[in-house]
Amino acid sequence: METNIKSILNNYPEGSADSLIPMLQDIQEHDGFLSKEAVIEVGKYLKMPASKIFGVATFYNQFRFTPLGKNHIQVCRGTACHVLGSATVLEEIEKNIGVKSGQTSRDGIFSLEVVACIGACGLAPVIAINGNFHAKVTGESIKEILENYRNQE
């Protein structure tokens, strides 16, 4: 993994603090999350304390610090979804897989992410699992959806 991080960093030869966010995005794109090692490497490269990088990264919702699960769930919390009950859906998912947004379930089967608007308001409340949309989900229907993914194991 380390060599990959190095090669990403090499794309930013000027090594200035301005490139911190794009760098972190590239690393997450590649690894699916920001590992401790990655943060340390970036810190060394930019001569920036790890605490600062962690502070910046946690400011934005887009960064995660645990690897993705086999199935990555994105729950839309945009206005339309909210009005139609996405809070209940999120709560049900959290209960069902036992983790909160930004985390990965212990068995590694699911990871959860809350996103602003997916841009599919007509399907609200909508969730995406591994990029596949599930429309008009409810607190009830979500259980079955998750069960189906579990059974694929």
Place this chain on the structure above:
Amino acid sequence: MSFLIEVNNKQIEARKGETILDALKRQGIHIPTLCHIKGSFPSGSCRMCVVENVKTDRLVTACSTPVEEGMKVLTHSPRVIESRKTIVELLLSNHPDDCLYCVRNKNCELQDLSEELQVRERRIKGVKNSNHLDRSSASIVRDPDKCILCGRCVRICEDVMGVACIDFINRGSQSVIGSAFNIGLNTSSCVNCGQCIMVCPTGALSEKSHFPELIAMLNNPEKTVVVQYAPSISVSLAEEFKLPAGLDINSLMNAALRKIGFKYVFDTTFTADLTIMEEAAELVERVKTGGTIPMITSCCPGWVKFAEEFYPEMLPNLSSCKSPQQMMGAVIKTYWAEKAGLKPENIYSVSIMPCTAKKFEAQREEMTNKGITDVDAVLTTRELGQLIRMFGIDINNIAPETADSPLGFRSSAGKLFGATGGVMEAAVRTAYNMLTGEELLRFKIEALRGLDGCKEASLDINGLIVNVAVVNGLANARILLDQVKKGKKNYHFIEVMACPGGCINGGGQHIGASEEAVKARMKALYDIDDKETIKVSHKNPEIIQIYKDFLGKPLGHKSHELLHTHYCKRDVLL
């Protein structure tokens, strides 16, 4: 250039480039602040210091707004007071409100503001904070629930200490302050200096207490509980009892310690003298034999950890001497134990330090000799104040006493250890004697005194030019060491103290002291040095005695076993 501004309908003088806050301060107008730290770049984030700019009809932050010619300002208009009060009410809305149980009860800026602004009811109710208490560090406890996110700790840690191990994490209502990955201060590069505690307006930061165990030991008939106190304590403890800053209450402190139940009272300044004997000998040896130069002092545990993390390549430059606290611990449980006819394991050795990093130092594994720890518990100046109050001792009404002997007699050179530049001054006095066999005629090295962050001097020792430097505040150490590494500066000897001003302003001292108070403590140390006759460590009769009876000679076999140590590169999140 100066001009007039109008404040509360009166003309006052203001200087171009200064902030409204500074101009008001000179006029004796007090404006409350929370995020502001003197000397640091203003962040203007807490908005406590707002004043009304009459011309623009706006509330502006006094700490970050520069004065403008002819501006009109209202500092306590109804609108201003309402706004400040609302901020306090909002801060209180998620605060735990457990003032009665809080270490900072009666010395808390949030409490003061709530009182000043007459907050008398809970107008805004919020969900109370509930985060993990971070007790992972040997020195510092962080209680994020009491944190009001002013950011002072973050800035002091970065700007003054050059460590930057903490920052804001997350955003909005989820925000907390913590180290990288929020997995505990002990995994970070925190050097335990406690400067963050000194600036925290609330009880979110405090030292790790060794109280309960100490009380138990004081009541354990099998243990002989002994105590040592650092050179700076006698001139800073007074403020814990609202006595004038810089008042030297050494003999009252001796008496108070005995009343608490400490069987023997020792003065760490004695081992400051011992440190000087060893360190000066080490310097002379390095200079004469071409050893690693510059030699750098090692009595500050904040600095030592900093070096182990950020400058591991310079560890050979550090003097191998243990700090005075650890030297005292080691000689108590060997030399003194034998004299007193006590088994080392039955001695419980306590130290009173101006410093939180000393708590960390005492538990370093290098500080244990054959399974016996040098020092068992470390209390800060503040904790000693609490202890004296807890035992109902009226410091104004007790008879003075002297420390126990041996290990209680000191020179005035050792006393200088309490301030930046003092270790260097004391070491130079003794090194001079070791090199020439004579005594320095002019003891005072003015260039190394005072609160400047970086001081240097060139000393002529019988034709041998010795270049020395003194830094305090680890951010200054960084600058100096980087120059040394690049070869831009050449020194023989460098003194580093982590805290700005040295131990007199350590992270264990009275919270809320002004710069004037710190100067008064410093002056008190210099006065002692002026007044007393034994001004050099090598003339301390108890030092002469311990070498004669026990240690042999500086850098001898016994010294190496008990008084010297080694350092290691640390694997922490940088």
